[in-house]
Amino acid sequence: MRSPFDLTGRRAVVTGAGRGLGSAIAVGLAQAGADLVLLGRRESQAATRDQIADLGRGVEVVDLDVGDHDAIGRVAAEVNRDRQVDILINNAGVIDRENSVDVSQESWNRVLDVNLTGLFFLCQAFGRPMTERGQGKIVNIASLLSFQGGIRVASYAAGKHGVAGVTKALANEWAGLGVQVNAIAPGYMVTDNTTALRADADRSRSIVERIPAGRWGDASDISGAAVFLSSAAADYVNGHVLVVDGGWMAR
Numbered sequence: 001m002r003s004p005f006d007l008t009g010r011r012a013v014v015t016g017a018g019r020g021l022g023s024a025i026a027v028g029l030a031q032a033g034a035d036l037v038l039l040g041r042r043e044s045q046a047a048t049r050d051q052i053a054d055l056g057r058g059v060e061v062v063d064l065d066v067g068d069h070d071a072i073g074r075v076a077a078e079v080n081r082d083r084q085v086d087i088l089i090n091n092a093g094v095i096d097r098e099n100s101v102d103v104s105q106e107s108w109n110r111v112l113d114v115n116l117t118g119l120f121f122l123c124q125a126f127g128r129p130m131t132e133r134g135q136g137k138i139v140n141i142a143s144l145l146s147f148q149g150g151i152r153v154a155s156y157a158a159g160k161h162g163v164a165g166v167t168k169a170l171a172n173e174w175a176g177l178g179v180q181v182n183a184i185a186p187g188y189m190v191t192d193n194t195t196a197l198r199a200d201a202d203r204s205r206s207i208v209e210r211i212p213a214g215r216w217g218d219a220s221d222i223s224g225a226a227v228f229l230s231s232a233a234a235d236y237v238n239g240h241v242l243v244v245d246g247g248w249m250a251r
């Protein structure tokens with residue numbers, strides 16, 4: 001009997017899978033049986049592509065700058081043309097750490113363009129055939145800053161609050177059409193996104209002291225949640241933001 005977590009025969013698109021959480025998620029989905037389309041900067045995806053190919057899964061790399069909103073519709077149409085996309089993981093994201101009084105319009109727009117607007121139009125472009133077919137899973141990568149304000153990251157907090165909002169709004173529209181839209185809110189994970197925090201010894205110590213698990217998260221800590229929300233096991237889970245944070249939000 002097939003496990004409800006089995007993704008064999010499913011095709012998943014993952015954005016920004018070249019490193020960090022996106023790479024761990026893509027490999028986790030492949031381990032669960034999925035074939036992958038890695039959407040992002042081609043030169044940065046080779047290591048993840050090779051890991052997935054070594055697992056014996058199908059894997060393609062497609063160029064896309066998620067901040068280029070005109071390109072999203074064009075590239076998604078190419079991917080959708082002769083492939084059925086069953087799962088979309090919106091993982092690509094950027095962060096600018098600055099005092100709010102110093103944030104430029106350029107920096108604000110760059111963060112929102114990738115983290116929120118690009119994410120929404122990817123949901124739209126891949127969600128349309130899913131809703132027409134009556135089947136699909138979308139998992140958006142949110143953040144603890146979908147719930148909290150953070151420190152010196154106003155644009156990021158605004159975007160990630162928006163990701164939670166878009167996730168719930170789309171879930172309301174698409175749950176009845178057979179498409180589950182959910183999000184994962186990772187806690188403090190060891191990736192390039194948090195290099196500056198980990199380089200600040202005082203900040204890093206205060207973060208770990210607040211995490212009940214007593215450690216930073218590893219990228220692989222996210223994979224199980226991504227497999228679950230991408231699988232039949234989550235067919236009745238809609239509009240949920242699943243926190244994977246070593247207990248941070250429980251404090």
Ligand SMILES: NC(=O)c1ccc[n+]([C@@H]2O[C@H](COP(=O)([O-])OP(=O)(O)OC[C@H]3O[C@@H](n4cnc5c(N)ncnc54)[C@H](O)[C@@H]3O)[C@@H](O)[C@H]2O)c1
Pocket residue numbers: 015016017018019020021022039040041044064065066067068091092093094114141142143144185186187188189190191192193194
């Ligand atoms: N690391 C954490 O503690 C943490 C916590 C909460 C949420 N997140 C979120 O997880 C996601 C992954 O981040 P990460 O921690 O792995 O950081 P990361 O910086 O290592 O990875 C970000 C990925 O996004 C890609 N990317 C960035 N801009 C892009 C663009 N314009 N077009 C295409 N791809 C682009 C990068 O190439 C990279 O692969 C992000 O959405 C981030 O906000 C991370």
